[in-house]
Amino acid sequence: MESEAKTVEPKDHVSGDNLEKLSHRMTRVTEEAELTLAETTKAVVSLTAVMELIRSQAANVEKMAEEVSELAGMAQKRAESARTFSMLATISSTICTGLAVILLVLLIQVKG
Secondary structure: OOOOOOOOOOOOOOOHHHHHHHHHHHHHHHHHHHHHHHHHHHHHHHHHHHHHHHHHHHHHHHHHHHHHHHHHHHHHHHHHHHHHHHHHHHHHHHHHHHHHHHHHHHHHHHHO
16 A cells, blocks of 8 residues: 655745734734733632632631530529529429418417
């Protein structure tokens, strides 16, 4: 199998008009690339600022969660204290009722 090799003859002459068109195209491509780079840089800066804001907010939320947890603990302690106070009030009421009955019995015995 023989393959035929084709040779390409280089152009020795490039017209000035073609060079000028190529130069204009390259200038436009460069300007567009610079504009795209500037826009990308702005977007990256904006995203970085957003990420910092999110990190800051996450830290605030974490701090608030800790505070809520502390408040829940305090509320639980207060609820336990309220239960204890309620039990003491019930015991005190029962004792007072018992003393009233004893005093009534003693009063009846003294008068009787």
